[in-house]
Amino acid sequence: MELIGSVFGSAAGYLLPFLFVLTVVVFFHELGHFLVARWCGVRVLAFSVGFGPELFGRNDRKGTRWKVCAIPLGGYVKFAGDENEASAPDTAALARMSEEERAGAFQTKSVGRRAAIVAAGPIANFILSIVIFALLFSVLGRSEISPRVDQVQAESAAQEAGILPGDLIVAIGGEPIETFSELQRAVSVSADIPLQLAIDRSGQLIDVTVTPKRREITDRFGNVQKVGLLGISRSAKPEDIVKRQFGPVEAVEEAVKETWFVVARTGGYVAGIFAGRESVDQLGGPIRVAQISGQVATLGFAALLNLTAILSISIGLLNLLPIPMLDGGHLLFYAAEAVRGKPLSERAQEYGFRLGIAIVLFLMVFATWNDVLHLSAL
Template sequence: MAIIGLITGYIVPFLFVLTLLVFVHEMGHYLVGRWCGIRSTAFSIGFGPELFGFTDKHGTRWKLSAIPLGGYVKFWGDEDAASRPGQNALEGLSEEEKAQTLAGAKLWKRAATVAAGPIANFLLAILIFAALFALYGKPVSDPVVAEVRPGSAAEEAGVRPGDVLVALDDTVVETFDDVRRYVSIRPGTQIVVTIRRDGATQELPMVPRATVIDDPFGNKVEVGLIGIVTTQESGNFRVETMGIGQALTEGVRETGNIVTGTFHYIGNLITGKMKPDQLGGPVRVAQASGQMATLGIAAVIQLAAVLSVSIGLLNLMPVPVLDGGHLVFYAIEAIRGRPLGPNAQEIAFRIGLAMVLSLMVFATWNDIAALIG
């Protein structure tokens, strides 16, 4: 029974989310590649041995592979699933045939095909958020302070119950979630909180404190806090209904917030303001998928939107073997007027692969340490 619970409660939701995100990402590559006249030889969900599949009339092998932790589109002339050009991929081909390979296509076509994967992930996130807002509305609360924690940064700065938060630094806030989102990713960084009290505004500088809290599922999460609380009575909790246009606008905004938060998190890691143990891998994603599944399909789909943005950003990192690394190569080619030599590309790909594998090992170690802890 425990094994069945593990499969249905964690593995199935995890594979659903991962397969959706991988399919959309790779479909972005595939569709734009076809639009650019580049032939694909394989479209795979997963890596390793093929479980089953079929070949379409264009010669593309669509398949499900044994290791369900990613996927790839292999274009004509690619040496491997990372779209590394084969050393002799263009030899013996006519000019027309060369144009149908990724390595031989025009520079802008190669760049568009590579960039399409991450862009598809961003578009998926926007559409998911928009659909959720249109169907269920958006829960909001006004940024009204109901309580100030004793000894907190907010108390030391002079914040009082009943104060209305107007802005954080130069960013206007409209809801309490705006406040929570802005503060949580800025531990140890001074911010200026503008409040309205008795019809007058005041600017109060304070520094959010890095604090480990429990999320709704009991997981330990480190965030920045200033020590203010809102309640249903003071915060005017409500659900805002939205039309399609407003929902799309909010979907773009929500996706942008995740992008901004991710960059701040990376910056906090580099500067030491947050611990690297917050970086999660496949085990933590599976755990989150299972936890969200207990809240219903809408929660799982919302998690998919968040992870879709993360996958898009990860793939845009300027690391060889990732989409961002390919785009860097193309930028160098545009500047030099010719591509890097095969030896230089081979060395770069090997370094990039080592970096990606190291990151995966580190993230998985964090996952295991969190489970043991």
Template sequence: MDQIASAFFNTDGLLLGTVVPFLFVLAVVVFVHELGHYLVGRWCGIGVKAFSIGFGPEIVGFNDRNGTRWKISAIPLGGYVKFVGDMGVTSSPDAEADRNLSAEERRVAFHTQPVWKRALTVFAGPAFNFLLTIVVFAVLFTAYGRYVIEPMVAEVRAGSPAEKAGFLPGDRFVLANGSRVETFSDVQRIVSGRAGDEITFVILRGGNEVTLKATPEVMEQKDALGNTVRIGAIGVVNNESMGQPRHITYNPGEALVQAVSETGHIIARTGQFLQRFAVGREDRCQLGGPVRIADMAGKAAKAGFEWLVQLVALLSVGIGILNLLPIPPLDGGHLVFYAYEAVVRRPVSERMMEAVYRTGMFLVLAFMGFVFWNDLFGC
């Protein structure tokens, strides 16, 4: 009995070592996303009936002075804000309930608002996810700074794409695919997501700029948390002598600029990954669901609180991007409907909306099933 309790309740056990960090990460990301919807919706004068972290039966909650029910629900895989006039948690109007709305309720109902207010309220969820990531990175850069390495080539691995392209020890990266290279991390960032794509490099050799082309190949390696990842690599190695690692500190303003830049890089890489995945050019095992996230949260918590916070930032970006995909009932699907309404000056017909919602819900459920399969059986 003591062994079972220890397995659950010590810091290396299932409960405190994995479940609690997972719930912390997910709750923060979901809360910030839904807070975006809530705050902007209230700013636009829209009434809010419920704010929930999780789905399903309510575990605990309270009513605020505006009549909004704040609650934590039993299924922690998401959350929602339910506005006045909504049929459910997807902000679709309920025709029957609409007829029973009072004049005051109709004035603050979501579906009676101008299209720009609805669009702004919907977009606020993903936008707050991106803002959360920026804030986290800004705090971390202010507190810890960062280590950078000069973009030098110390070694070229035999038989690698870099050797075939003509790279030599002592080369210094200047450009990669037209992007300016300042550190060796810039090279890794550009190369890692482009396995199989030819990349044009400009390098500095003996005071002269030389143009080389190399096609990254897929390599397996361990990330900072010990997870096996498959990334693109050209086969160049840096070292302390050539790279001259140094620690850079930032004031809050500089840290904010760096945080915005870093968040932009992550958004771009995530979008690039999804595009490549859609055409079968990325390993399906790179996509994971709740089980994978829980495992990563446990590893991050063991590595230190700053690692757990970084995971929050990365997951927040992912949630923001996924919610902007143009698929109902995701936020991006709503935005497509509102764009149509703004252009043609009338909303999408109920029949069309219902058909698209059914299709979108099927796609979302299929995706959820896919990542669950990957978590449990597929990879």
């Protein structure tokens, strides 16, 4: 009985934070679609968090069915005129509609309005991340450590470049930096890429070229990441550490910067995969997300909110990929329609959706397989 209780408790420790994070991200994504659709005069048939059998729900005064379904791996908003949850057009249903009903159908709206409705989902994800980051910055503030070098590891990239203890790194690639965190971020995404550093050494400004070495690091939970490292440690002197508090405007500004960093880092990683610089073994699926959610939850609610913001950005970017069935695929179809002056043929759209389903299924299987390999290596 103790073993069963331990296993159940461990599963709940992962499952509950995972459901919280995913539900919040999915809800706001679909809420973006929903609000803009209502604003554009589209009749919304269903708003669902999750797929599969309905667990519970209710109808609002405009006839939309709000529901929670059994499989919590996504969600959807279904519009009048849609054949399925992927918003494939139902030509037969459209033909049977009265003029009044057709006026509320998604497919009868202008290409600009349809594009706005589709783009609203990923945009809502980015807005959610900015709101969360701004909340965390305004409430908790942030400890900022000067980018001063304390120690240099032997045979490291920093030692090979001639960086010395006491050096203050003031710029990277001509861009000024003020914190050790900014230095870490720039270095971590620049493995095997030369960086130009401006260093203040006892009041004298010198330029140094250093190439971060790709290394595996293990966090406190045993997760392994491959990042660029210089091989230096930060200063722990009190004069190099400042607790910074943010007003509302400053918090939003920092939140936008934080969101853009995650977008740029994710885009750089994907580009690195195609360029052969990054490994696909870092890609994770729902199992990895559940595991990380449970781990981060042990650090507190603020850490879980931070993870929610990062995952929201990832979901927004994923949905913007030009793959039919995803939001980016729909936007690709609408771009073609805007150029041609008419929609793609039903046959072309059908083939596109089939291809999209195949790609999405492949990505899900691949990510899940990576998750299994990751768990087996722990």
